[in-house]
Amino acid sequence: MLDIKNLQATVSDKQILKGITLKIGKGEVHAIMGPNGSGKSTLANVLAGREGYTVTGGEVLYEGKNLLEMAPEQRAGAGVFLAFQYPVEIPGITNNYFMKTALNSVRKFRGLPEIDAMDFLKMIKEKAKLVEMPEPLLSRFVNDGFSGGEKKRNEILQMAVLEPKLCILDETDSGLDIDALQIVAKGINALRSAERGFIVVTHYQRLLNYVQPDYVHVLSGGKIVKSGGKELALELEKKGYGWLENKEPIPTAG
Amino acid sequence: MANEAIKQIAQQDYKWGFTSLIESDVVPAGLNEDVIRMISAKKKEPAWLLEWRLKAYRDWLPMKEPHWANVTYPPIDYKAIRYYAAPKQKVAPKSLDDVDPEIRKTFDKLGISLQEQERLSGIAVDAVLDSVSVATTFKGKLMELGIVFCSFSEAVQEHPDLIRQYLGTVVPPKDNFFAALNAAVFTDGSFCFIPKGVRCPMELSTYFRINASETGQFERTLIVAEEGSYVSYLEGCTAPMRDENQLHAAVVELVALDNAQIKYSTIQNWYPGDKNGKGGIYNFVTKRGLCKGVNSKISWTQVETGSSITWKYPSCILKGDNSVGEFYSVALANNYQQADTGTKMIHVGKNTKSTIVSKGISAGHGQNTYRGMVKILQGATGARNYSQCDSLLMSETCGAHTFPKIEVNDATAQMEHEASTSKISEDQLFYCKSRGLSAEDAVNMIVNGFCKQVFKELPMEFAVEAQKLLSVSLEGAVG
Amino acid sequence: MVGLKTKNLSLQPADAPVQIEEVSGVTRVHVPAGCRASLIDQTESRLEVTVADGAQLSYYKLVNETPLAIHQSFLEVQVQKQASFQSNVFLFGGAQIRSTIHVRMDGEGAECALNGLYVGSGSQIIEMHTLIDHIKPHGTSREFYKGILDDKARGLFDGLIIVQKEAQKTDSAQTNKNLLLSTEARANSNPELKIFANDVKCKHGSTVGQINANSIFYLRSRGVPEAEARQLLIYAFASEMIEPVVIPEFRETLFQCLNSAISTKK
Numbered sequence: 001m002l003d004i005k006n007l008q009a010t011v012s013d014k015q016i017l018k019g020i021t022l023k024i025g026k027g028e029v030h031a032i033m034g035p036n037g038s039g040k041s042t043l044a045n046v047l048a049g050r051e052g053y054t055v056t057g058g059e060v061l062y063e064g065k066n067l068l069e070m071a072p073e074q075r076a077g078a079g080v081f082l083a084f085q086y087p088v089e090i091p092g093i094t095n096n097y098f099m100k101t102a103l104n105s106v107r108k109f110r111g112l113p114e115i116d117a118m119d120f121l122k123m124i125k126e127k128a129k130l131v132e133m134p135e136p137l138l139s140r141f142v143n144d145g146f147s148g149g150e151k152k153r154n155e156i157l158q159m160a161v162l163e164p165k166l167c168i169l170d171e172t173d174s175g176l177d178i179d180a181l182q183i184v185a186k187g188i189n190a191l192r193s194a195e196r197g198f199i200v201v202t203h204y205q206r207l208l209n210y211v212q213p214d215y216v217h218v219l220s221g222g223k224i225v226k227s228g229g230k231e232l233a234l235e236l237e238k239k240g241y242g243w244l245e246n247k248e249p250i251p252t253a254g
Numbered sequence: 255m256a257n258e259a260i261k262q263i264a265q266q267d268y269k270w271g272f273t274s275l276i277e278s279d280v281v282p283a284g285l286n287e288d289v290i291r292m293i294s295a296k297k298k299e300p301a302w303l304l305e306w307r308l309k310a311y312r313d314w315l316p317m318k319e320p321h322w323a324n325v326t327y328p329p330i331d332y333k334a335i336r337y338y339a340a341p342k343q344k345v346a347p348k349s350l351d352d353v354d355p356e357i358r359k360t361f362d363k364l365g366i367s368l369q370e371q372e373r374l375s376g377i378a379v380d381a382v383l384d385s386v387s388v389a390t391t392f393k394g395k396l397m398e399l400g401i402v403f404c405s406f407s408e409a410v411q412e413h414p415d416l417i418r419q420y421l422g423t424v425v426p427p428k429d430n431f432f433a434a435l436n437a438a439v440f441t442d443g444s445f446c447f448i449p450k451g452v453r454c455p456m457e458l459s460t461y462f463r464i465n466a467s468e469t470g471q472f473e474r475t476l477i478v479a480e481e482g483s484y485v486s487y488l489e490g491c492t493a494p495m496r497d498e499n500q501l502h503a504a505v506v507e508l509v510a511l512d513n514a515q516i517k518y519s520t521i522q523n524w525y526p527g528d529k530n531g532k533g534g535i536y537n538f539v540t541k542r543g544l545c546k547g548v549n550s551k552i553s554w555t556q557v558e559t560g561s562s563i564t565w566k567y568p569s570c571i572l573k574g575d576n577s578v579g580e581f582y583s584v585a586l587a588n589n590y591q592q593a594d595t596g597t598k599m600i601h602v603g604k605n606t607k608s609t610i611v612s613k614g615i616s617a618g619h620g621q622n623t624y625r626g627m628v629k630i631l632q633g634a635t636g637a638r639n640y641s642q643c644d645s646l647l648m649s650e651t652c653g654a655h656t657f658p659k660i661e662v663n664d665a666t667a668q669m670e671h672e673a674s675t676s677k678i679s680e681d682q683l684f685y686c687k688s689r690g691l692s693a694e695d696a697v698n699m700i701v702n703g704f705c706k707q708v709f710k711e712l713p714m715e716f717a718v719e720a721q722k723l724l725s726v727s728l729e730g731a732v733g
Numbered sequence: 734m735v736g737l738k739t740k741n742l743s744l745q746p747a748d749a750p751v752q753i754e755e756v757s758g759v760t761r762v763h764v765p766a767g768c769r770a771s772l773i774d775q776t777e778s779r780l781e782v783t784v785a786d787g788a789q790l791s792y793y794k795l796v797n798e799t800p801l802a803i804h805q806s807f808l809e810v811q812v813q814k815q816a817s818f819q820s821n822v823f824l825f826g827g828a829q830i831r832s833t834i835h836v837r838m839d840g841e842g843a844e845c846a847l848n849g850l851y852v853g854s855g856s857q858i859i860e861m862h863t864l865i866d867h868i869k870p871h872g873t874s875r876e877f878y879k880g881i882l883d884d885k886a887r888g889l890f891d892g893l894i895i896v897q898k899e900a901q902k903t904d905s906a907q908t909n910k911n912l913l914l915s916t917e918a919r920a921n922s923n924p925e926l927k928i929f930a931n932d933v934k935c936k937h938g939s940t941v942g943q944i945n946a947n948s949i950f951y952l953r954s955r956g957v958p959e960a961e962a963r964q965l966l967i968y969a970f971a972s973e974m975i976e977p978v979v980i981p982e983f984r985e986t987l988f989q990c991l992n993s994a995i996s997t998k999k
Binding site for chain 1: 945946954956957966968969971972
């Protein structure tokens with residue numbers, strides 16, 4: 001589904017991604033781990049099409065099409081979803097209104113009609129239960145005054161509503177306590193399916209206890225230096241990232 | 255008999271290095287073209303500079319003294335001021351025992367070394383010779399790099415072309431009342447020139463200007479940093495400076511060309527007047543920096559604890575694209591002091607950035623006013639400004655006022671301004687005391703924390719002095 | 734809207750014991766002790782309001798004049814002990830609009846909240862002048878004004894807060910946010926503080942900027958096209974001020990005004 005070939009990118013003239021090669025297949029959950037500054041969030045943001053990141057080499061094919069040429073909203077329409085590390089607050093727009101607008105935009109891309117208002121309300125209340133979000137929060141302004149945990153849960157809720165094909169979670173577990181983490185993990189797991197692919201970017205192994213990955217890749221210095229199964233995450237937890245820093249990057253992974 | 259008189263005068267003159275017999279230091283009070291010609295002649299200035307002065311004087315005549323500041327003071331009688339005084343022969347104390355005990359106490363509290371105390375008191379001892387030799391060593395080093403650092407008067411003689419090129423380009427005489435007055439009658443000041451690509455290896459301090467005479471009323475400073483150069487300039491000192499001259503109207507002009515950086519730090523502790531506010535100094539200064547070149551940067555950092563009335567707005571004109579202007583200030587107004595200070599950041603070029611951090615502390619009956627202007631002109635695309643003005647109130651009789659003016663004429667600009675006013679919280683005080691600090695130490699620590707953002711912009715030694723100065727100035731302000 | 738007491742103002746509830754009388758061109762409003770009421774004002778007015786001990790008044794003002802009109806309104810309020818005054822001002826249409834509000838916090842424990850939204854386009858000039866004078870202790874004041882300026886419009890926010898010497902324990906916060914949508918639009922913001930008491934908490938903040946790039950990206954990453962995302966965010970910026978209005982019909986009217994004011998915004 002996603003084919004990344006030798007992706008290179010800069011941020012503010014600094015070369016962060018120095019050649020990432022990765023293949024994500026349908027139904028697969030790939031964890032991307034690495035020390036701070038390794039380029040994990042950069043990778044997530046480049047895939048989502050955020051401004052401020054310049055691709056200097058390589059290519060990314062999503063369902064056979066050139067992802068890097070698509071505008072952010074087109075990527076969303078095509079089924080790419082980024083759960084932000086720092087979700088944005090938008091006072092003035094309620095969660096309900098925001099999600100309905102987003103859903104209708106995405107449906108338009110897919111050639112579907114707009115969702116009926118009543119159907120939408122019914123649907124969103126159900127999905128809210130998935131992430132244990134109390135209904136009153138749905139009428140609040142987007143992320144306005146939300147705690148860290150509530151914001152992350154809101155990201156997963158949006159993911160559930162938009163039903164993307166490729167979910168990129170950018171350090172969704174950062175700043176969460178155990179309870180919040182479990183709720184978020186539950187929401188993610190509920191969305192796992194044979195048709196859906198996940199890229200889970202995380203610094204700590206914790207989240208991976210609840211969201212078991214199929215593959216684990218370690219990013220260091222802008223390149224993937226090691227790939228393996230879920231045991232790799234446990235090994236990192238024990239040994240830290242230091243033991244990998246001196247390894248040679250491997251040519252292919254996935 | 256006349257011969258006797260002339261002989262006496264001649265001898266006097268000789269002692270001070272004047273060579274003309276007709277010279278006398280009795281210049282009548284008041285200001286007119288003759289006084290200006292006399293000043294210019296004494297300093298042996300070239301004709302163009304005299305013309306410049308005279309034009310400024312003529313521009314000054316119809317001007318009205320500005321009265322919009324939030325300060326009150328008895329009217330200044332411009333006719334009563336003597337605009338030129340030959341360097342006075344200071345009756346130098348023979349030893350520190352002759353120095354005013356109050357001043358000595360302050361020296362001690364500020365941790366100023368005995369040697370330094372002697373130098374500051376003008377005691378003619380080896381110490382002075384030492385500092386003269388120290389200064390000469392540095393001067394030599396600077397000359398090797400092509401850096402010019404000397405008195406303004408000297409610069410007029412040695413580097414007239416540079417002076418002529420840059421004088422008045424940042425603060426033209428017509429700019430304001432005090433700028434015009436200064437342009438007409440300025441006596442001396444500092445000149446600093448850093449040539450292309452040179453990074454000045456040491457902090458330039460007015461200390462090293464060999465100048466035994468008293469600080470002039472109307473000082474003029476000009477600093478020019480050529481492409482790719484850097485200089486850090488320190489002005490003032492923490493020792494309380496007394497002066498008979500009540501009015502100080504200085505002008506400071508800074509010019510930074512492409513990729514150049516000027517850091518200008520000031521600690522000013524002019525005599526603030528007695529506890530009832532009498533006799534203090536009025537400090538009215540026009541300081542402006544022109545970020546002329548691309549990627550240029552000018553930073554103003556100041557700690558103002560003195561003067562009866564302070565009236566200064568160091569400003570930056572951000573003309574070159576990507577230029578940066580910074581203003582960091584701590585202003586203290588205690589007893590009956592009045593401080594009306596702030597800054598102006600004018601964004602002209604593209605992608606310019608300005609940062610303003612102003613910390614005001616009011617105690618006693620002090621009145622502290624922050625007056626700022628952030629102006630983003632149309633065409634100044636991508637301009638960014640962040641301003642933070644905080645006030646700390648330490649008594650029930652003081653005042654803190656904030657008047658920022660923000661004008662944004664470009665849609666791609668971003669401006670953010672925050673201000674807060676509070677007093678030292680009981681909680682903070684209790685916390686400190688519960689860890690063993692005395693009330694006085696607690697207050698000092700909290701005030702330091704309040705000012706930290708500004709202090710960390712000061713060159714290190716200055717920062718240490720500033721902290722001490724602040725604590726000494728706040729003595730008795732608690733409780 | 735029910736129950737007009739005079740032709741300019743609408744009182745809610747209609748039977749609230751609020752005294753309104755016209756005295757030589759000025760409308761005097763007295764909200765008696767303990768009373769709670771709302772006042773909706775949709776015309777050019779000069780008002781002198783007293784909110785007596787423990788009373789609460791919510792004031793709503795809408796200025797949506799024709800494009801060439803010049804509008805000047807004055808509002809002076811005296812808030813007495815433990816009383817509360819809330820003002821919500823919405824300025825949309827008119828060539829030149831000037832709104833002046835002076836609040837004297839004349840009683841201990843007085844509260845006041847001044848909210849405002851101004852949306853300018855074409856060559857409109859919109860000015861807001863506010864003064865909150867804390868005279869007695871334990872007063873609380875909050876000010877929140879937002880402006881959207883397009884084309885060659887000019888907006889000025891001039892907010893002075895004075896805390897007198899006896900007004901200890903004052904708690905005051907003031908915020909002005911401006912959104913500039915065109916290269917020739919202009920925003921002036923002059924928040925001013927004059928503080929003579931020392932045991933107080935006062936702060937103010939002011940921002941001028943464009944639509945947050947991060948917010949635009951957030952919406953686009955959820956499938957909303959860029960132009961629509963911008964429009965939505967401009968709407969959100971303003972709607973934060975309208976959403977909290979508790980009178981349904983008035984809120985509706987405000988949203989209608991907002992929609993037509995920003996329908997052509999970029």
